Amino acid sequence: MRDTTAAFKLQKTPVPRAVRRKEVGFPPLPRIFCPFSLPFPRPLSFLFAPMADDAKQRKTLDERAQMSDLERLRHSTAHVLATAIAKLWPDAQFAAGPPVENGFYYDVDLGHRITPDDFPAIEEEMKRVVKENQVFERVTISRSEALDLAQRGRLAALGDREVPSRFKIDLLQDIPEDEEISIFRNGDFWDLCAGPHVPRTGNCKAFKIMSVASAFYKGDASNPQLQRVYGTAFPNRADLDAHLEQLEEARKRDHRRVGREMDLFHIDEAVGQGLILWKPKGALVRQELQDFISEHLRRQGYSQVFTPHIGKLDLYRTSGHFPYYADSQYPPIVEREHLKKLADEGCGCGELSNRLASGEIDGFLLKPMNCPHHIKIFQSNHHSYRDLPVRLAEFGTVYRWEQSGELGGMTRVRCFTQDDAHLFCTEDQVAAEIRGCLELVKIVLGTLGMQDYRVRVGLRDPDSSKYVGDPAKWDKAEAALREAAATLGTAFTEEPGEAAFYGPKIDFVVKDVIGREWQLGTVQVDYNLPERFQLSYIGADNQAHRPVMIHRAPFGSMERFVGVLIEHFAGKFPTWLSPEQVRVLPISEKFLDFAGEVEAVLREAGVRVTVDRSDDKVGAKIRLAQLDKIPYMLVIGAREAESQEVSVRHRDRGDAGSSPVLAFRDQVVAEIRSRSL
RNA sequence: GCUCUUGUAGCUCAGGGGUAGAGCACUUCCUUGGUAAGGAAGAGGUCACGGGUUCAAAUCCCGUCAAGAGCUCCA
Structure with missing residues (x-):
C-alpha cells in the first residue's frame, strides 16, 4: 500500500489554485488580450486564463x-x-x-x-x-x-x-x-x-x-x-x-470527433501539440466566416492590415510581454550573429539559458499578441484628432506556450488566429466605439443563430489599487461599457474586480444548443499601452494628446470559434458555411452527362457542388451525403434529364420534390447570399 | 506541469509471450438502380517511438512522445 502519510503535510492556509476550471466539458479561453505592463511575478498563462476568485470562503x-x-x-x-x-x-x-x-x-x-x-x-x-x-x-x-x-x-x-x-x-x-x-x-x-x-x-x-x-x-x-x-x-x-x-x-457533437468525421482539421504529432492544420473543408468554413466578418468590418469603417508573425524582442519589452511572461511564450528566436558573439565571449549553455530567461538577449519573438504591431502602424503616421478613430483590424495569428495539460482540440491551442482589432480613439469616442463592437457581435451571433449568449462587464474593484490610469477616466469608460451593454438588449452582469488592471472590459459567453457555456471574445479598454508606447494625436487645441486604445476580438480565435460552431450545429452548418453545399446524385452512370451539366451550372453560380460518380445505388449515395451533412442532394435520373429538372432532397427536410435546374440554382444562391440558417 | 487511462490498417475497434484480426473507407470487377448500406475479389499495419526481460515481445517491464480525463463548487 502506498504510504501517503509521509508525504502528507498539514497545510494551515491552503494555497488557492491560481487558475480554476469551473466549466464542465471545455474550459474557457478568455486569453485574448494581454496588454499588461506590471511585472507580476506570475506566469503569463495566469493572465490569459480566468482569474480565480480568491480563496473560496x-x-x-x-x-x-x-x-x-x-x-x-x-x-x-x-x-x-x-x-x-x-x-x-x-x-x-x-x-x-x-x-x-x-x-x-x-x-x-x-x-x-x-x-x-x-x-x-x-x-x-x-x-x-x-x-x-x-x-x-x-x-x-x-x-x-x-x-x-x-x-x-x-x-x-x-x-x-x-x-x-x-x-x-x-x-x-x-x-x-x-x-x-x-x-x-x-x-x-x-x-x-x-x-x-x-x-x-x-x-x-x-x-x-x-x-x-x-x-x-x-x-x-x-x-x-x-x-x-x-x-x-x-x-x-x-x-x-x-x-x-x-x-x-454532447459526445456526438464533440468538435474533435465531428472535425475528424467531416475532415475539417487535423492535429499531427509531427507538427506539434496544439497546432491546428486546417484541412480544405475546415478552411472553407473559416474563410466564409472571415469573409462575413470582414464585410461588416468594412461597413463599420475598419481598415484591415497584415503584420508578420514575429517581432523584435525589444518591441515586447516595451509592451511588457517580455521577459516577465516568457514562460507562456515560445522561446525567443536568437539571431545567428548574436549567438555567435555570445559563443565567442564564452557564453555556455547554462548562461545562455539564464540570459534567455532574463531577457538580456537580442532576437525575435513569435508574437503572443497583435497589439504592438498595430501600434507601430498607428505610430507610422502623425495623427490629427480628425483622423480618429483609427480602427486597425487583422485576422492576426498569435503563439502561446500553453501547458501541455491545458491543450485540447481546437478550443485550447498554441497557435491561433484572433479576429483582432485595435481602435485608437479619443476618450469621448470610447462609448460609440464600444457600441460598434457590440453591434458587430450582435450581427454575427444573430446570423449564426446563437441567440443564447450573455455579456459580462468586468469593472474595477473600488478597494484595490492595482489599476493603472486616472480614476476619472475609469469612471467614464466603465459607464460607457455599462451603457453599451445595456443597448445590446441582452442579459449582462456587472462584475466588480473582474476588470483587467489596464482597463474595464466586456466578455461574451455563448451558450450552445445543449446548454454549455463558452467564453469567446472580449472588448477591452486600455489606458496602459498608449502610455507605454507614448502614443499621441494632435487635438483641436494644437496640443498632443494621448489616445485611448480599445482591443477587441469579439469571437476570440477562429480556432475556438469554429470549434464552438461545429458543436453548435453538430456539424450541420447552414448552407453558406457548409464546405460542400450541394451534391448531385445520378441514379446511374447513364445520367453522368446531365449531372455534369447541373454541376457546371451551380459551380458557375459560385455554389460548392460535387457529383457522386460512384457506381453505388442511389440509396447508398444518399446515405453517404447524409453522413457528410451536405445540405442539398440532387437526385438525377431519366425523368429529370428529360425535363431538365433536379429532384431535391434536403438533409433535414428529406425529399422536397423536383425543381427546374435554374430555379434550384437561384433558390440556393439566394439562401447562401442571405446567409440564412 | 502533476496524476491516472489510452496509443493495433485512413476511421471505429477486437485480440494478446510463438503466421496480425473485423467492420467501414480504398482499388478492381460484376451490377445501371429512384430517396439512409447491391455483390465479389484485392490491396493496406515495423501493433506510437526507444531501450530492457525472454529461445521468442505487438503482448511483460522502464523511458520518451502524443491523446483523453482530472487537478478543493471543501467535513
Missing part, C-alpha cells in the same frame, strides 16, 4: 443548509458511494465528497487502484445500501469526541481501524472553534459531515458512477494525490437517463 452551516434538494441528494449519494467503497476496501481513506455541478465525487486514498472495471461491483454494493434504506442520522459531537473517532479510524469507515482517518483529522482542524461538529451515520458507516442529507439511503435510487480521476488533496500539488470517483444522481431514473442522453449527445 468556507461555507457556513447556514449556507450549507440551503443546499438544493438535488445537491442534498447527490451529497447523500456520495456517502452511499463511500459506504460501498469502505465495504469493498476497508483501508480506504476518504477526504471530501461534495456535490458538484453534474453530480458528486468522493476523494479517496486507497491501495487498490480503482478502474472502470470496478464500477459494477461498487454500484452493486451501493444498490445494497440503497435497498437497506438506512437512515441518515445526524449526531452532534464535541471536538474531542470527533478527534477520538478519527484517531480510531472510525470516521468515513464501517468500524474501528488500526489507522486513523487522517484526512478527517485534517479537515477537523479547518472547522472554526465556534462551529458545531456533527457526524452523519448510515448503517455502520460514520462520516464527519455537516450535512444536510436526504432522510434515507433509499432516496438515492437513480445514480451512476461516471469516472475516476486523480486529484490533489485540497487541490494543492504538494499534497498527496487521491483517486476521485465521480458519480451522478437524480431523483428518479427518467431524469438520470435524460442526463446520460444529453452527455451522449
Whole structure:
C-alpha cells in the first residue's frame, strides 16, 4: 500500500489554485488580450486564463443548509458511494465528497487502484445500501469526541481501524472553534459531515458512477494525490437517463470527433501539440466566416492590415510581454550573429539559458499578441484628432506556450488566429466605439443563430489599487461599457474586480444548443499601452494628446470559434458555411452527362457542388451525403434529364420534390447570399 | 506541469509471450438502380517511438512522445 502519510503535510492556509476550471466539458479561453505592463511575478498563462476568485470562503452551516434538494441528494449519494467503497476496501481513506455541478465525487486514498472495471461491483454494493434504506442520522459531537473517532479510524469507515482517518483529522482542524461538529451515520458507516442529507439511503435510487480521476488533496500539488470517483444522481431514473442522453449527445457533437468525421482539421504529432492544420473543408468554413466578418468590418469603417508573425524582442519589452511572461511564450528566436558573439565571449549553455530567461538577449519573438504591431502602424503616421478613430483590424495569428495539460482540440491551442482589432480613439469616442463592437457581435451571433449568449462587464474593484490610469477616466469608460451593454438588449452582469488592471472590459459567453457555456471574445479598454508606447494625436487645441486604445476580438480565435460552431450545429452548418453545399446524385452512370451539366451550372453560380460518380445505388449515395451533412442532394435520373429538372432532397427536410435546374440554382444562391440558417 | 487511462490498417475497434484480426473507407470487377448500406475479389499495419526481460515481445517491464480525463463548487 502506498504510504501517503509521509508525504502528507498539514497545510494551515491552503494555497488557492491560481487558475480554476469551473466549466464542465471545455474550459474557457478568455486569453485574448494581454496588454499588461506590471511585472507580476506570475506566469503569463495566469493572465490569459480566468482569474480565480480568491480563496473560496468556507461555507457556513447556514449556507450549507440551503443546499438544493438535488445537491442534498447527490451529497447523500456520495456517502452511499463511500459506504460501498469502505465495504469493498476497508483501508480506504476518504477526504471530501461534495456535490458538484453534474453530480458528486468522493476523494479517496486507497491501495487498490480503482478502474472502470470496478464500477459494477461498487454500484452493486451501493444498490445494497440503497435497498437497506438506512437512515441518515445526524449526531452532534464535541471536538474531542470527533478527534477520538478519527484517531480510531472510525470516521468515513464501517468500524474501528488500526489507522486513523487522517484526512478527517485534517479537515477537523479547518472547522472554526465556534462551529458545531456533527457526524452523519448510515448503517455502520460514520462520516464527519455537516450535512444536510436526504432522510434515507433509499432516496438515492437513480445514480451512476461516471469516472475516476486523480486529484490533489485540497487541490494543492504538494499534497498527496487521491483517486476521485465521480458519480451522478437524480431523483428518479427518467431524469438520470435524460442526463446520460444529453452527455451522449454532447459526445456526438464533440468538435474533435465531428472535425475528424467531416475532415475539417487535423492535429499531427509531427507538427506539434496544439497546432491546428486546417484541412480544405475546415478552411472553407473559416474563410466564409472571415469573409462575413470582414464585410461588416468594412461597413463599420475598419481598415484591415497584415503584420508578420514575429517581432523584435525589444518591441515586447516595451509592451511588457517580455521577459516577465516568457514562460507562456515560445522561446525567443536568437539571431545567428548574436549567438555567435555570445559563443565567442564564452557564453555556455547554462548562461545562455539564464540570459534567455532574463531577457538580456537580442532576437525575435513569435508574437503572443497583435497589439504592438498595430501600434507601430498607428505610430507610422502623425495623427490629427480628425483622423480618429483609427480602427486597425487583422485576422492576426498569435503563439502561446500553453501547458501541455491545458491543450485540447481546437478550443485550447498554441497557435491561433484572433479576429483582432485595435481602435485608437479619443476618450469621448470610447462609448460609440464600444457600441460598434457590440453591434458587430450582435450581427454575427444573430446570423449564426446563437441567440443564447450573455455579456459580462468586468469593472474595477473600488478597494484595490492595482489599476493603472486616472480614476476619472475609469469612471467614464466603465459607464460607457455599462451603457453599451445595456443597448445590446441582452442579459449582462456587472462584475466588480473582474476588470483587467489596464482597463474595464466586456466578455461574451455563448451558450450552445445543449446548454454549455463558452467564453469567446472580449472588448477591452486600455489606458496602459498608449502610455507605454507614448502614443499621441494632435487635438483641436494644437496640443498632443494621448489616445485611448480599445482591443477587441469579439469571437476570440477562429480556432475556438469554429470549434464552438461545429458543436453548435453538430456539424450541420447552414448552407453558406457548409464546405460542400450541394451534391448531385445520378441514379446511374447513364445520367453522368446531365449531372455534369447541373454541376457546371451551380459551380458557375459560385455554389460548392460535387457529383457522386460512384457506381453505388442511389440509396447508398444518399446515405453517404447524409453522413457528410451536405445540405442539398440532387437526385438525377431519366425523368429529370428529360425535363431538365433536379429532384431535391434536403438533409433535414428529406425529399422536397423536383425543381427546374435554374430555379434550384437561384433558390440556393439566394439562401447562401442571405446567409440564412 | 502533476496524476491516472489510452496509443493495433485512413476511421471505429477486437485480440494478446510463438503466421496480425473485423467492420467501414480504398482499388478492381460484376451490377445501371429512384430517396439512409447491391455483390465479389484485392490491396493496406515495423501493433506510437526507444531501450530492457525472454529461445521468442505487438503482448511483460522502464523511458520518451502524443491523446483523453482530472487537478478543493471543501467535513
